[in-house]
Amino acid sequence: MNTFLKLINRKDQNFQHWYSEVVFSAKLIEHYDISGLYILRPSAVEIWETLQAFFDSEIKKMNVENCYFPMFVLDSHLKKEEAHNSGFKQEVAWVTKSGQSDLEAHLALRPSSETIMYPYYSKWIRGHRDLPLKLNQWCNAVRWVVGDPTPFIRSREFLWQEGHGAFATEDEAHAEALEILELYRRIYEEYLAVPVIKGTKSEMETFGGAIYTNTVEAFIPNTGCGIQGATTHCLGQKFAEKFEVKFEDKKGEKAMVWQNSWGYSTRTIGAMVMVHGDDKGLVLPPKVASTQVIVIPVPYKDVDTQGIYDTCKATVNMLCEAKIRAELDSRDSYSPEKKYSEWEMKGVPLRIEIRPMDLENKQVCVVRRDNGAKIHIANADLVEEIRKFLNNIQQNMFDVAKQKRDECIQVIHTWEEFKEALNQRKMILAPWCDEKDVELDVKRKTENEMGPAKTLCSPFDQPELPEGTKCFKSGKPAKKWTYWGRSY
């Protein structure tokens, strides 16, 4: 009963196994008996619900409305936009039977809902007064990926939101794509304390059927891999043409709508675990921790055990009244040390220990999960100090993660430097000619068991590109700075 909860794998030594072990041991994930599928346990869903509450209220302020479309789509619709179809067709799961009978037409499970929704956009949108039409749905999506599945990061079914905007003008579409991207940045940076870089995807990495894809890119120093955090796609008028989403404009002329789609998924949680977790387990940013403070009684022999328990309870009550999410661990069959290890595994940001001497001194002992710091706080200052700690931990986790990420960024100018930096697991910033063939060539030449190196994004925030700067690979004039690396 009193064996401590400990990880076998080390984050520095065996990242992939460490990750699997953490998400399992922290009870975020349970493995399911069909490959590539995972059970999201309450600890994971609580984080998801926190992000959802934030995002949902923000998009409602933007007048986005929630809806729900069926998850089944006819082959004929799925195929209408060819670039889109190419992006998904290898990963589509097909329903072909119900009960004992074969279905007349095979039905795909949504990998994304452009082709499910837009026939109805065509029906609903008649005149300029019907625009903009901005819908979102919270749902599951299915992509039967063949490569290695990874919990949260790449699974065959996942939870996400998908937003779909239709506009009268190009400008409105561009503006929405940026506005939503900023919300995605806030999810990562303000909630998950994970630094991201905003930018544009290369032609090769653009969503099938989009004219461009904006992304927030995270980076995992331990593996040197980027993670596409969340994306907003400007679909231009490509789908509008295929699905005939037209409207009568103010002059009475027929025009085609401009469209966007955008989504973030449970992948967010995976990125958070990878960035912050350590060899003791999960480390949760206070904003997404459903338990922010765990209070643990530490009795000593029989010295006023009842007093300790009473003080623990009173402490929890006081914190809860102040809207701090505190909980008491009163299990009497577990040693305090066993409890510490369990709550550390679960990533709870602050632990309060209360001993007989604390009662005497009218204080508690507080231990931070993020850096292990231990300090005594007078009872009189408790609420205020705990609140400060939580804010401080949230900020510190972001700062530390950002510093680590920034240390990985390496500016290079030549192919030799590129290969060297890639070996050193850097997030490579390189001047590029922006030609697809070059990205293809880089991918071919860097393929290994972790996949090829590719573009992550061209950051919105472009460093100066001096006249005459050449592409690191083709030697042609460079058009922009672009981040490269391996990627999840």
Place this chain on the structure above:
Amino acid sequence: MNTFLKLINRKDQNFQHWYSEVVFSAKLIEHYDISGLYILRPSAVEIWETLQAFFDSEIKKMNVENCYFPMFVLDSHLKKEEAHNSGFKQEVAWVTKSGQSDLEAHLALRPSSETIMYPYYSKWIRGHRDLPLKLNQWCNAVRWVVGDPTPFIRSREFLWQEGHGAFATEDEAHAEALEILELYRRIYEEYLAVPVIKGTKSEMETFGGAIYTNTVEAFIPNTGCGIQGATTHCLGQKFAEKFEVKFEDKKGEKAMVWQNSWGYSTRTIGAMVMVHGDDKGLVLPPKVASTQVIVIPVPYKDVDTQGIYDTCKATVNMLCEAKIRAELDSRDSYSPEKKYSEWEMKGVPLRIEIRPMDLENKQVCVVRRDNGAKIHIANADLVEEIRKFLNNIQQNMFDVAKQKRDECIQVIHTWEEFKEALNQRKMILAPWCDEKDVELDVKRKTENEMGPAKTLCSPFDQPELPEGTKCFKSGKPAKKWTYWGRSY
């Protein structure tokens, strides 16, 4: 532009078509191009979200935790509990392919998640300290029904929550089944203003694999059909045996858990539409109306048009500040009458009209959606009066619906009376011997294009059953009072 939005069908004359027309015209539903599937438009999802917010916070108080399990299940698991499998196997949708390839094993899409979850209950539950385990998920479910689909009421994919509790003792299971049933009653009666009867399902109508099923039953006077509103199932130890969900009890002995499952779905919305809708469209109870008050400017020639608009805006602001969900319809290309018909179709509980003479008199004109009553209110009393109206409408809608429902209830004692009452679309309350053969016999003898008559529930609240009372059909001693009728 100024044609009024009107229903072609009449609720009294052609209920089924009226219903389809209302859910479509009020923009709750759009028909999808695959039979039996429907698009839930924002007006429907808003209602769903209101019910979800209430129920989710209530079950969290009961320490139920949210989780998310994959929607795919192996045939071998689905088949483990035979009664359960029999209930679903004709309606299961099967995924057999991904991309171009056949899957090794066919995967069912969840019709309900008992067989998906309980293998993991078996894994997670070891000792009595792991109990109770109370999980819930908000998700879609798929039942490829063959009969006539009806929006909300019977569709091949639907949204629901499914809760799954595991307990050390039988008593705890029974208690939870009742506690959740009470929440379902509150959803119907307090939110949707739909009266329901709490009771137990007959053996034939019990959920496959359950030892009993509790239900809240609604009734639609126009069609004389019951609607199973939501159910809580006590699964006893049946699934526990099949999936080996065992635990070490306090005495150190192996025991089997007691389990429940419970769910309510988007069907709730359909019942609400059927009960309250009228020939002008939807009628929304204020508690679930995302717009509670629509404010419409009614200019007259050019008399102070700007003053009217300004007053309308000020009125909306005042109501919104008081947390009343008010909205302004300022579209200048629509006549007031056209606006009235549109908001009536959408079921908004209160309409405020503001005319030049109202400005003079410092008043507004308020029109109730539920009973058409029209009254002038002084601006000074506005917030308070509107709040009273909304409460009154909520209560009145329930009272009216309950009176109509109660008028349908008919107590009978003989088969002749039963047939007569069934013809008159009554909700039949009959003394019954509680034998399955009798229910089977009744079903056979009453089958028509609307389906057979069957038991709806045996109400918890049993009228007195005098000694010697006989079953209306078998003539054997009656064991209980039971509601009968056709059913959705």
